[in-house]
Amino acid sequence: MQSGGYVSVNTSGNTLDANAIPIPKENADMAFDAATCIGCGACVAACKNASAMLFTSAKVSQLALLPQGEVEARERVQNMVAQMDKEGFGNCTVTGACEAECPKGISLENIARMNREYLKATLSPGK
């Protein structure tokens, strides 16, 4: 989470009304579903590869799906994937064990979204 699971917002006492930015309902629903991840780690424990991709992808997705999270999306996905690798978690081979064990019903679709976000970030020009 420290490597990118947040948005950098200077509120300075002037917090914007959340409804000031229109967001498609479908995106808001998917972001909300991803945000229900409680970080319990059951997905990692269930995975034969000890992959943390369901957890990480839920955190990447909840922000990537919203305009507020788009600003830092490129850095976020690269930093979070790098941190995941650095900590020695395994890779995803799409067995679905994580999704089956997740108490919050986090979908494998989030892993696909994170992979797309990562590809987009690595193919787009850097800062």
Ligand code: SF4
């Ligand atoms: S099992 Fe589900 S709720 Fe728990 S950390 Fe993994 S994705 Fe999040």
